[in-house]
Amino acid sequence: MKKSLFYSPIDYARNKYLKYITIIFLITLYLPILNLIIFSFNDSKRNILWRGFTTKYYNKVFENDVLFSAFLNSLTIATISTIISTILGLTTAITLWKFNFYLKKYYDIALLFPIIIPEICMGISMLVFFNFIHWPNFEIWPLTLSNIIIAHVSFTFPFIAIIIRSRLTILNNDTLEAGLDLGANNIQIIRLIILPFVKPAITASFLLAFTLSLDDFVITFFTSGPNSITLPVKIYSMVRFGITPEINAVSTLLILILIFCTFFLIRYLSKNNKEV
Template sequence: MSALRRRGSTWVILGLGFAFLYLPVLLLMAYSFNESRLATVWSGFSFKWYGELFRDRQMLDAAWISIKVAFWSATAAVVLGTLAALAMTRMRRFPGKTLFGALITAPLVMPEVIIGLSLLLLFVSMGQALDMTPKGIVAIWIAHVTFTLAFVTVVVSSRLQELDRSLEEAAMDLGANRVKVFFLITLPIIAPALVSGWLLAFTLSLDDVVIASFVAGPSSTTLPMKVFSSVRLGLSPKINALATLMILAVAIAALIGWWLMTREEKRRQRDMQMALQEGGQEEAGKPATTP
């Protein structure tokens, strides 16, 4: 009886935790179909705010800018983060390796206000030296790559540290160079970590409002900045509709990423089992040696 009580209390606590996390999100999605102009007063079911959202050109332009910046920021962060992770886990100790690791992971613990302010001062100095506009989409992209690079490096580094080095060494013993080993052996194994790092970097870039506020120009307003300025003037049901679409997009992307990683992991386990079976058959086929 005590075991049943403990199990029941565990499920109750788990349910309360999930309700605390996801009930506000579900309420927000439900009120996106509210007919009333008041975002918190239900008056009937309607899709009209989705129509209002798609007729808001400024909101759509801001969303397109955020998606472009997030995509290219995540892609660049994965490439640079993978190179940094390889340098930290595969290269022998070199002068300044500790400082290099500290600088790579510094954005993890540094306040976003400090990052945004420091990048703003850097861009202003570069703009004065090169006689160019320091703010804009490119500045947001550089800032987001700098910010998300640390997260990708940590994710990929943890996967590289768990990787069996004997697989790479066996490939090199068979004549493959390091570049071929990386693309044929290492990269397929760490692919789930790359997908996870890309999704994390994409989400962080799409969600950022503090750093983008420092480096954005007049024609490079991102979606979080637009939403934040709209909420300050009054909560509109269009924001609920926009949030619902973003939640659905992120959920679909997460499901696709989970499916790809699961399929890759199953394929890798199947290949390892086939290799072990072939190795066992070869051992069984060898003639027994007499002492």
Template sequence: MEAKNVKPGNFARLVLILILLFFYIPIFILVIFSFNSSKSPEWTGFSLKWYYQLFTSSRHIWRTFFNSLIVGISASLISSIIGTLGAISMYLGSKKFKKILWTTTYIPFVIPDIIIGVSLLVFFSAIKLQLSLFTIFLAHVTFSIPYTMMIILTRLEDFDKSVIEAAYDLGATSFVALRKVIIPIALPGIVAAFFMAFTLSIDDFVITFFVAGPGSTTLPLQIFSMVRFGISPVINAISTLLLVGTIFISIFLRKYVRYII
């Protein structure tokens, strides 16, 4: 009796489903147990007391959350500006210049985070810069720039340079062409780059661990310090809220980019 041939499409679909289940089941369990009435890993009943405790008795968590928010927004804004300028220079530059800049920009993608964190710590110590939220901000700008630059460059490369040349032929100056042609073309990429940098910043632990000073704890560092003493349902609650916030940003970003394209 001959074995039935398994279609490649069905096999690939099955593998994809298993991978998605592997990724999403732990997240689903975390969300469910954020509503558990007890600290035990077994379901004992529905309760919102961990969310109540998060909003009423966890000032230290909210302080670290606002630290992450301040660093994330400011670092994302600066890295998006620098990434935009870098992407435009690569887009309009010569092939040789583009190749050199592309290579130097690509290197941070393959360098382990721990090496970046240690090197930044050594650098800040060498220039005698005290570790604080400012050093975290500088570190987050540093590792976010390659991502923002590549995202914006990908957007620009979808358009022909003849559009810019046409603007010059119609009498536009370099500044006018930048403001009225290049920036509007790159705008969806700039928005996407900003939110990508923000996600990377607010989620980063390894690099932040090395460059954070006293009183400059971010949310990932706070969660790590809490996990060392056992998994608290409060961590499940704040993780659930972060998950909901991330989904909301993703939906907003998708609709916004689709609207302005």
């Protein structure tokens, strides 16, 4: 059937000015990133004119031991810190949801603090903290990352706690009482009712915390030492040094990993939304 040629005056989706602004905006938003990805395959050191397709910079990246160990560090930190902060976030969320205690309101606000304050303040406070308690400088590998892991736990777990808690607020108290009525004890209630209910929130916040940790530069920058360089910190030092196609290649890889995580997160969330 023929579509109407005339549209309502409030149908702003058809307003051409708004459309052009949005299109130009999206181009500006993506042009640099696309440029970066395309030029990571450029066969030229100068990185400005297209000189043919190559993957040699990717090979260089994979052969670069420093980069590889930085990447390994990043993954280790992200994995360990996310596991710890998920446990911490889950227990915090359940505690804040279920129990009333002295100064609870202030604890709630304190939880928001690491999210609200500028990252740099968070970073230096971590630096000052580790220095103040004289955190030992470990020599053995995973322990060298311990302070970064602690720093990452402390800035990711509030996100997890808040996400899980907002999920918990939907859980009706009647549901728990129904569980009690049907003869479940407290542990069974947590295991059979609460955990399955918050599972989507746990997964979502786990992925979020993982990407936040993998992605973090500012806080890591202040807490990392010479033995504990992560990928973003390494990229920073490379960027300060100059523009090279190698950085493009590393960046492209990192972008792909993050898009991959995001993709799964969105897929998972939309699948779960349909179920509910």
